[in-house]
Amino acid sequence: MLRSPFKVVGAPASNQQIHVPSHDKKIWAIGGGKGGVGKSFIISNLAISLARSGKRVVLIDLDLGSANLHTCLGCDIPKQTLSDFFSGRTPSLNSLLTQTQLSNVSFISGANDSVVAANIPIEDHNNLIKNLLALPCDHLLIDLGAGTHSTTLDYFLLANRPIIGVTPEPTSIENAYRFIKSAFYRQIKNIEAKLNLKSIVDQAMDHKNNLGIKTPSDLVYKIASLNPSMGAAFLAEIQKFQLYLIMNQVRTRNDVDTGHSVRSICNKYFGINTHYVGYLEYDNAVWQAIRKRKPLILEYPYSTLVVEFANIARKLDGDERSPQSNLLRTS
Amino acid sequence: MKDLHSQTYYELLEVDPNATQEEILKAYNRARATYGNNSPALYSLFNKEEAQELLKLIDEAYSTLSNQFKRKQYDRRNSEPQTEIVPSSSISPSATFSDDLAIPQGHDDFAIPQGHDSFSVGQSNNSGYESKGSALSNMGSTKFGKYQLDTNFEEQIKDFTDFPGPVLQKIRLYKNISLDQISDSTKISRTYLAAIERDDFKCLPAPVFVRGFIVQVAKILGLDSTKVASSFMKIMKENIPSSTNTTGA
Structure with a gap:
């Protein structure tokens, strides 16, 4: 079923930005850089937790090329996937929706889509987003692939709940930081375009060594200080960016604390207001459920993870906080 | 890390200005764990010198906030208008740390x-x-x-x-x-x-x-x-x- 239905463009749209119309959807997206940390597992079970509290949820698998959200949700590979939408064979996303065991959870699969998002023209992405926002649901949950491609980052950034999935292993933490840093610079670039601040960003970047810019937050301060009037607008924009951290496969108290440490470092190093919304304990029920191709929450309802997922979903759903980022500080 | 140096002691320890001593101690321990040599969360991001610089600031913050008298003085100073809140490495001789302060390997x-x-x-x-x-x-x-x-x-x-x-x-x-x-x-x-x-x-x-x-x-x-x-x-x-x-x- 491998097809190449896309209008492949010569170069990835790294300098082009996806357009997001104004909307009132709750969009959650999970990224994290490294593969295998449980992103699909986490987002699928968060969807089920939301659904159990009465929310209408649509999941979309944008881990194109490695999509397996359907497996985590206990469904067969759908007959129609995103390929059909991008190719124009199916103009409406509604017909791509696959129902899960829960009546208020459906998903759009990227299974068997052999190309990566990088090869999809920006117009198709914009069309996809426009259609996603029109879907009849309260929550739109996006599963992203590993890596830091600009398109992956753009989908991550369009979420109002950008979630970082990480495990306590150094490889995962390293990749998570790389992902966060990439997303942060992508966000700076987005704001730069919005506010026409390019010259300031470039100036700060060009003088990286001379100006003593060591960290992303140093860069932000430098941009703000070079042009106070525009810098204030820049800070106001960048402070809107918040991250939500979930530590997966926790085995010890130290693993739990590592999540607090990562949060603290994200605040201090990146200057990003980061919320540690919870951790998920290592549980043999996870691999057992995956081998059965069943959703963990439905297959093992008495697992402690069920409660942990519910708590995390509640925090994410109810978190309307917009605490002041330390980026606001201009001194 | 200019912005870190411009943070208040409370911001450095990530506690509320009205935090109790217990909360300050808890935050301090967490900060030490975060920026200590053995912290997995530091991996790939901060080099040793940067982490030690942060540790110095954190220790400096704690040495003041854990002492009721010093904390009151600090709060009073910071409540004055136009006063820049900058942790000073010379706040007291005792608050100056060498680069060897980080928790040594295998300290347990x-x-x-x-x-x-x-x-x-x-x-x-x-x-x-x-x-x-x-x-x-x-x-x-x-x-x-x-x-x-x-x-x-x-x-x-x-x-x-x-x-x-x-x-x-x-x-x-x-x-x-x-x-x-x-x-x-x-x-x-x-x-x-x-x-x-x-x-x-x-x-x-x-x-x-x-x-x-x-x-x-x-x-x-x-x-x-x-x-x-x-x-x-x-x-x-x-x-x-x-x-x-x-x-x-």
Whole structure:
């Protein structure tokens, strides 16, 4: 079923930005850089937790090329996937929706889509987003692939709940930081375009060594200080960016604390207001459920993870906080 | 990290300005764990020097906020308009740390050496445990690392006859030893160690236990444990009225 239905463009749209119309959807997206940390597992079970509290949820698998959200949700590979939408064979996303065991959870699969998002023209992405926002649901949950491609980052950034999935292993933490840093610079670039601040960003970047810019937050301060009037607008924009951290496969108290440490470092190093919304304990029920191709929450309802997922979903759903980022500080 | 230097002590420790001592201690321990050598969360992001710089700031913040008097002074200074809130590395001699402050590798394996019950300042010993002359003639060392020798302060320590908590804290900070290191080494709760340094006697257990704590802390600090324990217990007795004795202050 491998097809190449896309209008492949010569170069990835790294300098082009996806357009997001104004909307009132709750969009959650999970990224994290490294593969295998449980992103699909986490987002699928968060969807089920939301659904159990009465929310209408649509999941979309944008881990194109490695999509397996359907497996985590206990469904067969759908007959129609995103390929059909991008190719124009199916103009409406509604017909791509696959129902899960829960009546208020459906998903759009990227299974068997052999190309990566990088090869999809920006117009198709914009069309996809426009259609996603029109879907009849309260929550739109996006599963992203590993890596830091600009398109992956753009989908991550369009979420109002950008979630970082990480495990306590150094490889995962390293990749998570790389992902966060990439997303942060992508966000700076987005704001730069919005506010026409390019010259300031470039100036700060060009003088990286001379100006003593060591960290992303140093860069932000430098941009703000070079042009106070525009810098204030820049800070106001960048402070809107918040991250939500979930530590997966926790085995010890130290693993739990590592999540607090990562949060603290994200605040201090990146200057990003980061919320540690919870951790998920290592549980043999996870691999057992995956081998059965069943959703963990439905297959093992008495697992402690069920409660942990519910708590995390509640925090994410109810978190309307917009605490002041330390980026606001201009001194 | 300019912005970090411009953060208040409360921001550095990520606590509310109205935080209790317990909350400050908890935040401090968490910050030490985050930026210590063994922290997995540091991996790939901060180099050793940057992490140590942060540790210095964090220790500086804690040394002020954990001391009621210093904290009030700091709060008063910060409440004044136009006052820039910048942690100063020279806020007190005791708040200056060397780069060796970070928690050493395998610190959990440290144990108090046996047979060194009566270390005193200036007393030579062959354990490599107390300050001593070396190639770096102005550096002293403890089992946790090196510290900058201050001959005046060394003389002061010799002259001390009273050892209330703040004095013990001052000596500890002078020797670049963190509460975490003492706690890891002695297995005494950080809460109790902090309470000792605050002279917060109500937070401490029965005197018989406190005496044991003080003996161990004094050994770590290279002080005469008998003298320090006697002094501290006397101060404690004077400041905490027992149910059967109401003669305390």
